[in-house]
């Protein structure tokens with residue numbers, strides 16, 4: 001008796017299809033014996049928009065929601081392409097999925113694997129997770145402009161934060177901290193963004209009282225970026241808002257060997273909609289179709305997917321294979337085609 | 352005939368008084384022969400607030416405005432001090448000065464001086480300036496909360512951006528670029544903050560047309576942090592908003608030898624009010640009064656002050672002395688008292 005798990009794959013634009021192809025190879029190779037991953041592809045992204053004018057049609061969104069999980073490559077066209085002005089694939093597709101599927105936990109682990117090269121001279125043992133809020137903050141699209149295009153234009157962006165949205169995220173972060181080194185750092189800018197800051201601080205303090213074994217720390221976003229380059233080993237779990245989390249996780253990717261290795265999960269912990277797994281990197285149209293992209297971030301996102309679906313052993317096997325592959329790559333040092341990395345990891349999984 | 356230039360000094364809290372003392376020594380030593388710097392001290396900050404309840408009384412603000420320039424050390428008490436809850440020295444004092452005196456250019460140069468130690472393994476030639484907006488954006492204090500303190504709280508922060516405010520800043524940045532390596536990078540998050548982003552992009556493009564010799568580039572804030580650690584040498588002039596500028600300049604300080612070296616000028620280019628010069632670092636109450644703080648950032652801020660007041664030669668002499676001092680410190684490597692660094696730089700200036 002085998003169980004079928006349905007996966008919606010959105011390869012997307014640029015290097016997206018190349019890295020997703022490798023990620024799916026690895027998914028099949030790492031699947032438990034009694035589990036069948038059934039993949040349905042959705043052709044969405046800038047390419048689809050340019051062909052048909054569609055960004056994310058409602059009926060496709062509905063069909064995507066019927067799956068057990070989503071794998072996304074990367075979406076977005078060539079920067080500055082005039083045909084994409086006003087379309088905003090990021091807001092209309094990527095953020096729409098995160099918001100509509102209530103992906104309130106944007107989970108972004110950072111590990112400096114042996115063999116990966118950090119730009120830091122003395123990175124130390126880097127192993128932390130950013131728990132980024134995914135459905136609120138400055139990302140809600142609540143802004144506008146008046147006298148647009150004139151010398152008197154005024155443009156606004158509103159960051160919306162709710163106790164409901166912040167508390168559920170903070171609770172997830174504390175729970176995660178208990179499974180790790182039991183340290184949690186709230187990152188915000190409470191001295192300037194006093195209203196949102198007070199809300200985040202109050203709820204972090206409140207939930208902290210329920211987790212007496214977790215050591216809690218606070219850093220302003222500016223100070224946090226300093227520690228990312230001077231002492232990243234100090235972090236375990238970082239909890240922060242949507243915008244600060246965006247910034248910190250690109251920096252986190254950079255210090256831990258490049259965002260070619262940075263994986264992420266857009267998690268709906270309640271299970272009311274499928275969670276979505278994607279590399280942190282973008283579509284990199286400049287190297288698309290050349291088999292130059294490193295699929296490791298997409299493959300590590302598969303480990304997050306497996307873990308989320310309850311296949312912790314399979315997830316660990318994928319992480320271990322990536323770890324082994326990075327170490328052996330560091331020895332040979334030869335450049336790799338995208339598919340070679342996928343093949344190497346599949347070989348490690350099946351050997 | 353000597354000219355008198357009036358300086359309002361706000362030593363502030365923590366290490367502020369120690370670093371300002373050295374900065375003022377250097378100011379006097381570097382003054383042109385026919386210029387007299389007359390210093391008036393204003394005791395403002397968390398310390399004053401705790402003693403008297405005052406943050407920035409109106410009449411003191413008026414007196415500060417009568418000066419030719421302001422030197423500020425650092426303000427802010429011990430983090431978490433319950434007596435400071437609700438006072439917000441940052442908003443009521445530091446930001447009030449920036450906003451009231453229309454310091455719309457927050458100028459933050461980053462140079463990796465020979466002898467300074469970067470946490471990056473291969474930093475390259477780091478020499479860029481962040482031109483941070485100082486009077487708008489998420490810093491305007493336009494937010495609020497409802498059902499505050501309840502499980503139904505909603506808290507907002509509004510980023511306000513005006514064509515007037517953005518254009519004058521962008522223009523300053525382009526002008527500055529022509530005096531440097533003629534490269535300008537706009538940093539924003541146009542794909543998510545579409546309203547403010549469009550305004551910043553439109554005005555940067557418009558002003559760019561007047562500066563055909565300046566090469567213009569755009570980066571999302573998240574991508575910019577990656578380049579700060581992988582290739583900071585690519586930057587010349589960066590123009591960005593108040594919040595992104597705050598984040599980028601702490602990171603810039605960190606990669607270029609620590610924020611003990613990072614200087615800043617809060618500039619009112621129109622001269623309608625005095626400009627203010629301050630180190631980027633905070634009050635560091637944990638090491639206050641111990642002569643442990645490095646006054647170099649405060650001293651480099653004096654170079655910015657001299658330059659702003661039209662004493663370019665004196666400014667260059669201060670920078671050169673700092674450069675020489677950092678190089679000689681790197682050779683001996685012995686820890687220094689705050690006053691020793693000030694004395695060493697004065698000695699270099701007067702020898």
Ligand SMILES: CC(C)[C@H](C(=O)O)[C@@H](O)C(=O)O
Nearest residue numbers: 090091094246280542543573
């Ligand atoms: C593409 C963009 C909208 C997105 C974000 O800002 O969240 C990306 O930077 C990320 O971090 O996943």
Ligand SMILES: CC(C)[C@H](C(=O)O)[C@@H](O)C(=O)O
Nearest residue numbers: 191192222441442445597631
């Ligand atoms: C103290 C704080 C309000 C200030 C800011 O955010 O501007 C500081 O971080 C800075 O960069 O000067």
